[in-house]
Amino acid sequence: MIRKIRKYEGWFGATGAVCIAVGLYFGLAASPPDSYQGEVVRIMYVHVPFASTSMTAYGVLTVASLWYLWKRDPLIDNLAHASAGIGVFFTSGALYTGSIWGKPTWNTWWTWDARLVSFTILLLILIGYLMLRTFIEDKERESRYAAILAIVGAVDLPIVHFSVEWWRTLHQPLSISQRGVAIAGVMLYPLILMSVGFYLLFTYMVGVRTQMLYLKQLLEAKKGRLLGEVHL
Amino acid sequence: MNFFNVIRWLAWKDLLSELRSRENISSMFFFALIVILIFSFSFSMDQQTAKELMPGIMWVAFVFTGIIGLGKSFTAELQNDCLENLQMNPIPRGAIYLGKLASNLLFMLIVEVILFPLFVIFFNLDVFEKLPLFVLILTTGTLGVSAVGTLFSAMTVQIRAREVMLPILLLPLIVPVMIGAVEATGGVLRSEPISLYRQWIELLIIFDVIFTIVSFWLFEFILDH
Amino acid sequence: MKGFYLRWTGLLLVGIWIVAVGAQYYYREVRPLTPEQVAREHPAGSVRMIGMVEAGSMVKEAASTQIQLSLIGNGQRIPVVYEGNDQDSLRDIKTLVVVGRWDNTRQRFMAQKINLIPNYGFITAAYLVMIPMALFLFVMERRVRLLYNEIKLSKIYEPEVGGL
Numbered sequence: 001m002i003r004k005i006r007k008y009e010g011w012f013g014a015t016g017a018v019c020i021a022v023g024l025y026f027g028l029a030a031s032p033p034d035s036y037q038g039e040v041v042r043i044m045y046v047h048v049p050f051a052s053t054s055m056t057a058y059g060v061l062t063v064a065s066l067w068y069l070w071k072r073d074p075l076i077d078n079l080a081h082a083s084a085g086i087g088v089f090f091t092s093g094a095l096y097t098g099s100i101w102g103k104p105t106w107n108t109w110w111t112w113d114a115r116l117v118s119f120t121i122l123l124l125i126l127i128g129y130l131m132l133r134t135f136i137e138d139k140e141r142e143s144r145y146a147a148i149l150a151i152v153g154a155v156d157l158p159i160v161h162f163s164v165e166w167w168r169t170l171h172q173p174l175s176i177s178q179r180g181v182a183i184a185g186v187m188l189y190p191l192i193l194m195s196v197g198f199y200l201l202f203t204y205m206v207g208v209r210t211q212m213l214y215l216k217q218l219l220e221a222k223k224g225r226l227l228g229e230v231h232l
Numbered sequence: 233m234n235f236f237n238v239i240r241w242l243a244w245k246d247l248l249s250e251l252r253s254r255e256n257i258s259s260m261f262f263f264a265l266i267v268i269l270i271f272s273f274s275f276s277m278d279q280q281t282a283k284e285l286m287p288g289i290m291w292v293a294f295v296f297t298g299i300i301g302l303g304k305s306f307t308a309e310l311q312n313d314c315l316e317n318l319q320m321n322p323i324p325r326g327a328i329y330l331g332k333l334a335s336n337l338l339f340m341l342i343v344e345v346i347l348f349p350l351f352v353i354f355f356n357l358d359v360f361e362k363l364p365l366f367v368l369i370l371t372t373g374t375l376g377v378s379a380v381g382t383l384f385s386a387m388t389v390q391i392r393a394r395e396v397m398l399p400i401l402l403l404p405l406i407v408p409v410m411i412g413a414v415e416a417t418g419g420v421l422r423s424e425p426i427s428l429y430r431q432w433i434e435l436l437i438i439f440d441v442i443f444t445i446v447s448f449w450l451f452e453f454i455l456d457h
Numbered sequence: 458m459k460g461f462y463l464r465w466t467g468l469l470l471v472g473i474w475i476v477a478v479g480a481q482y483y484y485r486e487v488r489p490l491t492p493e494q495v496a497r498e499h500p501a502g503s504v505r506m507i508g509m510v511e512a513g514s515m516v517k518e519a520a521s522t523q524i525q526l527s528l529i530g531n532g533q534r535i536p537v538v539y540e541g542n543d544q545d546s547l548r549d550i551k552t553l554v555v556v557g558r559w560d561n562t563r564q565r566f567m568a569q570k571i572n573l574i575p576n577y578g579f580i581t582a583a584y585l586v587m588i589p590m591a592l593f594l595f596v597m598e599r600r601v602r603l604l605y606n607e608i609k610l611s612k613i614y615e616p617e618v619g620g621l
């Protein structure tokens with residue numbers, strides 16, 4: 001399995017890089033500015049991929065956690081762990097670019113929008129997940145508890161989203177337009193290219209990180225075993 | 233032992249030891265009292281703002297005290313190696329969860345019932361004709377916090393830095409409970425028609441059902457070998 | 458290890474090249490020009506001009522769709538004639554971008570389109586997030602290489618033998 005990852009990850013990384021490069025060209029240079037948002041629309045070409053990949057990261061984390069609780073395969077746990085680590089990165093990226101997009105468009109860095117709040121909660125859960133893992137010594141228990149947390153979080157996130165949406169419509173009648181802006185064809189190319197590129201890059205990064213965690217664990221285990229033999 | 237006996241036995245055992253020591257409930261109670269006082273000083277409220285802020289303050293106090301209680305709920309088990317025994321025995325895991333959930337819910341509700349009259353006095357509320365609604369909101373909100381909280385307290389009791397980890401893991405997840413409980417309490421206090429805040433009580437009930445089931449199922453994996 | 462560093466040097470060079478091209482593009486697009494320079498350098502092509510609509514300078518001609526106004530900025534005052542629809546964004550003391558050409562004979566700017574101000578700063582800030590991402594990936598990949606090396610050196614690497 002780990003060999004397969006090592007063998008194929010390069011292709012994901014390379015095609016991802018190419019897609020992002022071409023997407024950047026289309027997004028930054030070749031596509032026209034939006035008639036309503038102006039040039040700021042170009043931030044969308046990096047924000048939307050960040051947001052969708054961070055949701056995918058949580059999806060991968062959830063599936064891997066369920067799978068781990070079922071099969072107890074340490075490599076799957078490494079995959080979940082890696083996905084959470086990358087997820088923290090992509091979620092922060094989504095929040096950062098979204099905030100920068102919000103300033104010129106909505107004239108505010110932050111608003112208690114359902115999407116923003118759910119992404120913040122998502123980020124908090126992921127950070128809590130990573131923290132939890134560092135606080136448990138026993139490897140097997142660490143994986144088990146982390147998987148439980150990930151599943152609870154996965155059940156919670158949609159509820160958070162809907163409750164904040166209700167709450168917001170109650171307190172602040174929508175004064176700013178929602179993001180559901182129709183996308184013209186010329187703007188679709190860079191968006192699709194960047195999204196595909198980000199997905200490939202995400203796969204690549206998860207592959208690399210899974211390997212890293214697996215190798216670390218392998219090294220520790222083997223070293224431990226060697227030391228044990230010496231002591232005996 | 234069958235399933236329901238385990239639940240009853242566990243909850244009864246917790247209640248008995250609490251009645252003997254009284255340390256859990258008294259520490260929760262005084263902590264909540266201090267939280268309320270701190271809030272009242274830091275917001276310099278008049279009558280009107282007090283009424284607006286009161287639901288939020290109340291639920292923050294309840295949730296914080298709940299975390300104190302939840303954090304302690306499994307430590308007694310850990311000290312006497314009872315957790316090991318529970319793990320060894322062929323007791324249904326779900327029953328352990330439900331027993332612990334029952335005792336946690338009970339402790340939190342006791343503290344809330346003692347605190348609630350204080351809120352009525354401090355904030356000059358007139359609540360008597362709407363008491364059943366308040367009881368419903370208190371119960372559903374508290375059940376939501378303790379359903380997730382019991383699971384996490386069993387999880388964090390066996391790790392380092394458990395006092396920090398429990399709130400860090402729990403608080404982001406109970407955002408819907410906080411929103412729902414605060415909105416519903418506010419709605420009752422402002423004497424709005426029930427149709428305006430019924431959705432929040434429904435949200436609380438949905439949250440309770442979902443997370444009791446999910447935690448019940450996941451608890452099996454916590455006491456696992 | 459050598460191939461790894463080479464690859465990342467290549468990526469770094471590509472990144473620097475993209476930044477350089479972007480900066481060049483930006484400075485070619487955005488710089489102050491006098492009307493004479495515009496007339497000399499872009500006799501027919503359209504240029505974009507940023508400026509603030511001078512208060513009270515807007516004159517609407519009832520007969521046609523033409524609007525006369527003057528844009529101020531950089532200590533200059535340029536008369537503009539705009540013809541077309543989309544007049545919502547045309548307001549007093551609003552900074553905007555007009556697209557059109559400089560009419561040298563009549564000494565005024567003939568605008569065909571009105572755009573909002575480009576917020577290049579925001580866009581640059583958003584895309585800067587790529588830098589920590591690349592750094593993160595670099596550190597991670599480097600760590601994997603080092604781990605493989607370490608495992609190889611200590612001769613304890615037995616792949617796929619019953620997992621862990």
